Amino acid sequence: MIFYFSATGNCKYVAERIAHATNDTCCSIVESERSEQNTSYNHEKNHIIGIISPTYGLGIPSLVIDFLKSLELDFSDNTYFYFVATYGTTPGHSGYYANKYLKQNTKVEFNAYYSVKMPDTWTPMFDLSDKEKVDEINRNVEPQLDDIISHIQKRSYGDFMKNKIPHFTAFIYKPYYDHMRKTGKFIVEDTCIGCGLCAKRCPINAIEMKDNKPTWVKDKCVMCLGCLHRCPEFAIQYGNKTKKHGQYTNPNVKI
Ligand SMILES: Cc1cc2nc3c(=O)[nH]c(=O)nc-3n(C[C@H](O)[C@H](O)[C@H](O)COP(=O)(O)O)c2cc1C
Ligand code: SF4
Ligand code: SF4
Numbered sequence: 001m002i003f004y005f006s007a008t009g010n011c012k013y014v015a016e017r018i019a020h021a022t023n024d025t026c027c028s029i030v031e032s033e034r035s036e037q038n039t040s041y042n043h044e045k046n047h048i049i050g051i052i053s054p055t056y057g058l059g060i061p062s063l064v065i066d067f068l069k070s071l072e073l074d075f076s077d078n079t080y081f082y083f084v085a086t087y088g089t090t091p092g093h094s095g096y097y098a099n100k101y102l103k104q105n106t107k108v109e110f111n112a113y114y115s116v117k118m119p120d121t122w123t124p125m126f127d128l129s130d131k132e133k134v135d136e137i138n139r140n141v142e143p144q145l146d147d148i149i150s151h152i153q154k155r156s157y158g159d160f161m162k163n164k165i166p167h168f169t170a171f172i173y174k175p176y177y178d179h180m181r182k183t184g185k186f187i188v189e190d191t192c193i194g195c196g197l198c199a200k201r202c203p204i205n206a207i208e209m210k211d212n213k214p215t216w217v218k219d220k221c222v223m224c225l226g227c228l229h230r231c232p233e234f235a236i237q238y239g240n241k242t243k244k245h246g247q248y249t250n251p252n253v254k255i
Pocket of ligand 1: 005006007008009010011012053054055056057058059086087088089090091092118119120121122180222223224225250
């Protein structure tokens with residue numbers, strides 16, 4: 001079973017590609033929680049369990065932490081656990097934190113860690129407006145995935161993450177991500193048509209429609225930027241740079 005969280009499709013694509021190649025099944029963390037399935041899953045002997053997550057603020061999204069903390073797994077001694085972080089610049093300490101929360105809850109640790117460099121959806125900083133550059137980054141995803149798939153098929157053990165940063169900087173994650181998570185900088189432009197998709201799709205119901213306009217009802221959210229990147233009118237902005245940095249969803253999946 002492969003569990004993934006994906007706001008803009010990168011992790012969904014990675015999950016689907018790996019699932020297809022390894023004859024596995026994907027499960028969206030958000031959809032499984034919405035359908036009120038609990039986080040208890042049974043696994044046959046020798047099964048493989050993958051967690052695929054974006055890197056947020058040099059660590060992992062709050063929603064993935066909550067998932068790892070509440071996951072109830074029935075696994076055997078032979079179960080192979082792997083973690084894949086997608087990232088734009090550095091996967092930072094995502095593997096370290098994913099392992100910390102998995103271990104805290106289940107006492108098991110990941111056997112292998114992988115990373116995939118993809119378009120960086122943190123557009124308050126990064127520019128995704130040049131389609132050719134974005135397409136080039138996505139083309140380079142393919143050899144990275146081939147490599148990861150071949151490791152998973154061999155059940156390789158080890159840390160295969162690329163572009164990590166030194167472990168002594170791990171303490172940065174919490175304050176850095178906490179700062180990013182503040183919803184106060186969201187702006188709704190007049191082009192909003194009041195369709196309500198942003199509110200409907202927000203994974204933690206941080207948006208409510210009031211007078212036909214989205215309103216943030218939580219001071220902090222996951223900050224997945226799904227609302228910004230998936231708005232049909234590109235009417236949601238965060239700060240003053242996202243407009244010129246463009247909207248992005250992974251072109252290879254429906255999200
Ligand atoms: C709030 C936020 C923080 C991010 N922080 C990082 C980061 O620390 N390092 C990095 O390389 N990419 C970072 N990214 C980029 C995402 O990890 C990357 O684009 C990921 O592939 C998005 O996955 P998704 O399309 O499945 O949602 C961040 C993106 C967001 C929205
Ligand atoms: S998705 Fe966009 S257009 Fe639709 S309500 Fe939200 S901000 Fe407005
Ligand atoms: S408000 Fe937007 S950025 Fe925050 S969790 Fe919801 S969809 Fe993601």
